[in-house]
Amino acid sequence: MFLTKNTAVLKAHLASSSGQSIGFVPTMGALHAGHISLIEKSLKENDITVCSIFVNPTQFNQAADLEKYPRTLEADITLLEKTGCHVLFHPEIAEMYPEGTAVNMRDLGLITQVFEGVFRVGHFDGVCEIVNRFFQIIQPTKAYFGLKDYQQCMVINAMVKSESIPVELVFSPTQRDANELALSSRNRRLDEAQYKDALIIPQTLQYVKENYGKQTTETLLNEARQRISSKTKVDYLDIVHAETLQPITSLNEPAVALFAGWVGDVRLIDNTLLMG
Numbered sequence: 001m002f003l004t005k006n007t008a009v010l011k012a013h014l015a016s017s018s019g020q021s022i023g024f025v026p027t028m029g030a031l032h033a034g035h036i037s038l039i040e041k042s043l044k045e046n047d048i049t050v051c052s053i054f055v056n057p058t059q060f061n062q063a064a065d066l067e068k069y070p071r072t073l074e075a076d077i078t079l080l081e082k083t084g085c086h087v088l089f090h091p092e093i094a095e096m097y098p099e100g101t102a103v104n105m106r107d108l109g110l111i112t113q114v115f116e117g118v119f120r121v122g123h124f125d126g127v128c129e130i131v132n133r134f135f136q137i138i139q140p141t142k143a144y145f146g147l148k149d150y151q152q153c154m155v156i157n158a159m160v161k162s163e164s165i166p167v168e169l170v171f172s173p174t175q176r177d178a179n180e181l182a183l184s185s186r187n188r189r190l191d192e193a194q195y196k197d198a199l200i201i202p203q204t205l206q207y208v209k210e211n212y213g214k215q216t217t218e219t220l221l222n223e224a225r226q227r228i229s230s231k232t233k234v235d236y237l238d239i240v241h242a243e244t245l246q247p248i249t250s251l252n253e254p255a256v257a258l259f260a261g262w263v264g265d266v267r268l269i270d271n272t273l274l275m276g
């Protein structure tokens with residue numbers, strides 16, 4: 001695997017294989033099977049796969065969260081090499097933000113103004129900024145994102161459309177552990193009791209999926225919120241239109257249930273698509 005922290009070195013390396021398709025998988029490291037599923041998909045669909053590991057400071061709205069974010073570069077490199085990833089780009093902050101960490105504010109409409117946009121103000125400005133910078137450097141043919149970060153997929157899609165960025169986005173299903181908990185780098189911060197509590201998240205989302213359309217959405221949400229709040233501190237649990245993330249007006253529309261909440265001091269998100 002070709003490793004570099006340096007933008008110019010990365011560009012030169014990629015220029016030497018011009019004409020080949022590039023698949024790009026941006027990550028913040030502490031890699032798990034969810035990330036690896038994206039790398040594997042990219043390896044199948046492209047000539048060259050580039051993974052980035054960069055804990056992006058501009059998408060954290062709490063300094064403590066940024067500080068506590070797990071960093072496991074050596075183990076990540078071993079895992080990427082085993083998977084057959086071709087290139088790892090792991091820049092320092094100054095490499096990605098040479099002029100400081102002020103970010104461009106983008107107007108991508110309502111999609112950025114709900115859910116994570118409310119609970120993590122500025123989060124999507126930081127996400128869009130870094131993904132945009134990576135796209136400019138790497139110029140990927142395809143870029144891979146996990147549906148676990150559902151709203152992030154919709155926001156990046158909106159940015160790519162609004163700025164006419166020439167990349168094909170691929171959104172990939174959420175990978176879960178044996179107990180259906182969505183894999184997340186943050187899960188390693190859960191102790192045994194917290195891990196057990198966190199299982200209420202996939203259990204409740206499954207309950208919502210099974211019962212969607214069988215009772216009023218309001219009743220279903222009330223029950224589900226009651227269940228999930230027995231073990232987590234809920235930021236939101238809602239059912240909305242799967243593309244706009246705005247309220248649904250009929251069961252025939254594509255819908256998604258979105259959750260975010262806390263187990264101890266660990267914030268977890270998850271979601272499930274619904275069939276009316």
Ligand code: AMP
Nearest residue numbers: 027028029034145146148149174175183
């Ligand atoms: P992160 O390192 O958390 O920024 O995630 C990097 C990419 O991996 C994002 O596109 C995430 O949506 C994706 N990802 C994270 N967890 C999972 C998962 N459990 N299943 C599938 N993709 C995931």
